[in-house]
Amino acid sequence: GAGVSQTPSNKVTEKGKYVELRCDPISGHTALYWYRQSLGQGPEFLIYFQGTGAADDSGLPNDRFFAVRPEGSVSTLKIQRTERGDSAVYLCASSYMGGRADEQFFGPGTRLTVL
Amino acid sequence: GESVGLHLPTLSVQEGDNSIINCAYSNSASDYFIWYKQESGKGPQFIIDIRSNMDKRQGQRVTVLLNKTVKHLSLQIAATQPGDSAVYFCAESGQAGTALIFGKGTTLSVSS
Numbered sequence: 362g363a364g365v366s367q368t369p370s371n372k373v374t375e376k377g378k379y380v381e382l383r384c385d386p387i388s389g390h391t392a393l394y395w396y397r398q399s400l401g402q403g404p405e406f407l408i409y410f411q412g413t414g415a416a417d418d419s420g421l422p423n424d425r426f427f428a429v430r431p432e433g434s435v436s437t438l439k440i441q442r443t444e445r446g447d448s449a450v451y452l453c454a455s456s457y458m459g460g461r462a463d464e465q466f467f468g469p470g471t472r473l474t475v476l
Numbered sequence: 477g478e479s480v481g482l483h484l485p486t487l488s489v490q491e492g493d494n495s496i497i498n499c500a501y502s503n504s505a506s507d508y509f510i511w512y513k514q515e516s517g518k519g520p521q522f523i524i525d526i527r528s529n530m531d532k533r534q535g536q537r538v539t540v541l542l543n544k545t546v547k548h549l550s551l552q553i554a555a556t557q558p559g560d561s562a563v564y565f566c567a568e569s570g571q572a573g574t575a576l577i578f579g580k581g582t583t584l585s586v587s588s
Contacts, residue, residue: 365519392574403565403578404520417575452519461569462508462527465576467519 363387365468367453373474374443382438382471384453390466392459393436395428396452398470404452410436411459443475488585495553495586499566499579504547506568510576511540511551514563523551523564553584561586 366385374380386393391412396404406420410430418428425443430436440447450470456463483498501509507528512520526533526540526549533540539552549566563583567576 394575396576401581403567403581404576406575406577409575420575454519456574459574461574462525463574464510464522464525467512467521469517469519 365453365455365466367451367468367471369471370469371472371474373476375476376443376445378443378475380440380443380473382440382451382473384436384438384455384468386434386436386453386455387466388434390455390457391433392456392463392465393430394454394456394465395436395438396454398450398452400449407438407451409459416459440473443473445475448473448475483580484582485580486583486585488587489556491556491558491586491588493556495556495560495584497551497553497564497582497584499549499551499582501547501549501566501568501579502577503568504544506577508569509540509542509549510567511538511549512565512567512578513560514565514581516562520565549579556584556586558586558588560584 368383393410395407398404408428409417412433425441428438450472452470454465454467456465510525511523514520524535524540537554541550563581565581566579
């Protein structure tokens with residue numbers, strides 16, 4: 362079956378612009394996660410959704426970052442007033458129930474470059 | 477060749493050798509650990525996991541060892557193949573319950 366998909370695969374924007382990154386999780390997965398991966402580093406947690414609600418947003422770096430999942434499936438990560446330091450690969454993952462030991466399946470990521 | 481002990485950012489081995497990749501985790505309360513493989517341009521891919529009530533778990537060509545006393549995790553790959561070349565990350569379940577905390581990656585290079 363289809364895995365987690367993310368669009369766009371690459372996004373180049375200018376400092377100060379607004380961007381939206383999309384994640385399509387595996388069908389039937391109730392849990393969805395966003396991570397950010399800087400060059401040479403491991404992924405860092407941003408936010409976790411259980412269904413439509415954000416169960417844990419403690420990883421969002423500041424209020425320029427926001428994410429939604431209105432119908433409990435597709436999620437959009439929104440970044441306002443982008444800064445050069447936001448440049449990274451943004452990874453989305455989904456899992457069946459969101460339990461501690463549920464396997465998280467990752468998408469290929471969106472590479473964001475802020476000029 | 478093998479490498480044990482401290483975390484190394486890179487590991488180079490010959491095809492057919494056994495590889496050992498090490499990881500130190502941060503939270504003594506974490507009870508679930510996972511090894512991921514990440515190839516260039518792709519997201520992390522699950523390899524094997526282990527719960528804290530175990531100290532060893534085996535998969536196909538891979539074995540994970542957990543030492544809770546020193547908060548150390550290792551991944552052993554038997555008969556390493558060129559297709560094993562990638563960056564390997566360990567991850568632990570964080571205090572939030574489901575968010576993964578990733579360790580420093582190790583780049584494994586396998587030469588024929």
